Amino acid sequence: MRLTGHLFCPPSFCASDQLMPKSLRMIDRSTADFSELGNPIELVARFVVKQDWFLKQTHADGVVVDVPGHWGQYQLRVDWQEDLQVLRVNVMLDLLFDDVPTVHLKTLLSDLNDHLFLGHFRLSSDEREVQLYYVLSLRGAGGATPEQIEDVVDILLGQCEQAAPAFAQIVFAPDRLASSAGLIMAPVAGQA
Numbered sequence: 001m002r003l004t005g006h007l008f009c010p011p012s013f014c015a016s017d018q019l020m021p022k023s024l025r026m027i028d029r030s031t032a033d034f035s036e037l038g039n040p041i042e043l044v045a046r047f048v049v050k051q052d053w054f055l056k057q058t059h060a061d062g063v064v065v066d067v068p069g070h071w072g073q074y075q076l077r078v079d080w081q082e083d084l085q086v087l088r089v090n091v092m093l094d095l096l097f098d099d100v101p102t103v104h105l106k107t108l109l110s111d112l113n114d115h116l117f118l119g120h121f122r123l124s125s126d127e128r129e130v131q132l133y134y135v136l137s138l139r140g141a142g143g144a145t146p147e148q149i150e151d152v153v154d155i156l157l158g159q160c161e162q163a164a165p166a167f168a169q170i171v172f173a174p175d176r177l178a179s180s181a182g183l184i185m186a187p188v189a190g191q192a
Helices: 040-051 102-113 146-172
Strands: 054-059 062-068 073-081 086-093 120-123 130-137
Touching (some): 086 146, 102 146, 130 146
Antiparallel strands (some): 054 062, 073 086, 120 130
16 A cells, blocks of 8 residues: 555544544454565554544655544654664644643653653653654564554553543643652553
């Protein structure tokens, strides 16, 4: 599959008034083809198309995806660096931290980072936005598998969803800034 256009909006998503997926577990392992190694950007595009998310190709080796979540909208940015054989994945949260003291935000990021499985939260260069950043090295692998791509995207988006209440608290209720990152990032089973 090649990306030919600059913007993709699947009809089923554009016509739908329900923006939130039923589950954060987006992987359908029964239909995945794990034997195929391929260009990571093309594999990301295939996965995104299956999810009916908005996809924009920024350049030959990069895409930006709008992902609906339970707590808000996320922007997934994926770039393939052929010369280094690495896939850079960023997930931007849709909160702005204009009025939050940087020291409080950095403390929260540090606390949250202690509980992550993949990547780390960091501030954007203007210190107004938070992103979850991860680099997947594929040197010597001959490409990526659909399973790798799906797992990375699933885990990163899941971690953002799990941390979103802590970020919302620091924006909307900074007076209750007790470090709750450990509690928020604790594994849970089920949904209340």
